Amino acid sequence: MTPDTPSQPADTPEDSARTPGIQVIDRAAALLDAIARYPEPVSLKILAAETGLNVSTAHRILASLIQNQFVEKDAASHYRLGRRLLQLGVRLHGNIDVRALARPVMEALRDRFGETINLTIRExxxxxxxxxxxxxxxxxxxxxxxxxxxxxxxxxGKLMLGASGEDAIRAYAQRTNLPAYTRKP
Known part of the structure; x- marks a missing residue:
């Protein structure tokens, strides 16, 4: 250390507890927490009010969360948690066998309705x-x-498309051209 360089005290655990977080990450976390409190998709106005954020700030952060698939926006411009959070959650507890957990429920449904029960994911x-x-x-x-x-x-698949909203259905139809997979009578 040179004489003109001020010395820096070492960080202690108490110092790191007082250190403020990174503002945009704290705000994104607040938005995710607010969305999670609602069982149905929620409006930007409500999210901004709940988090104390300016509407334009909340909108910008939500747009980035959508781009990164942490949040989804429906046709009514309401927000819900995105599938990427589930994917990350599964990795957190990678030793959980979802298939084994689902199997008894699937078998009970199969026995009750006499139909094939499928466990699927959308990719x-x-x-x-x-x-x-x-x-x-x-x-x-x-x-x-x-x-x-x-x-x-x-x-x-049709249920998944329906749940994604009209705009997503139109985009899917335009993107895929809806090719037929069976012959018409």
Missing amino acids: GDSVVYIEKATPNRMIHVQQLIGSRAPLHVTAV
């Missing part, structure tokens, strides 16, 4: 089958675990 414009419980009967649709299908050709 882009496809649905991916990750587990199934099939009824003990001769005729049923057979999906292989790990197989993919375009969203618009499966019932579960």
Whole structure:
């Protein structure tokens, strides 16, 4: 250390507890917490009021969270938590076998309704089958675990599209051109 360089005291745990966070991260976390308090998508106006943020500031931060898939925006311009949070949460507890947890519930549904029960996830414009419980009967649709299908050709894919809102459906239709996968009679 040179004589003209002031000495810096070492950081202590007490110092780091008093150190303010990074403002934009704190604000993003506040927005995520506010969205999580609502079971349904919530408006920008409510989120700004709950977090004490200016509407334009909340909007900018939400736009970045959408771009990074931490938040989703529906056709009514309301916000909900994004799928990426679930993906990260699964990695946090990577030793949890979702298929094993879901299997008893899927089997109970299969037994109650006598239908095939599929556990799926959406990846882009496809649905991916990750587990199934099939009824003990001769005729049923057979999906292989790990197989993919375009969203618009499966019932579960159509549900996923419907849940994403009208704008997302239009964008999907434009992007994929909705190719047919069966012959018309």
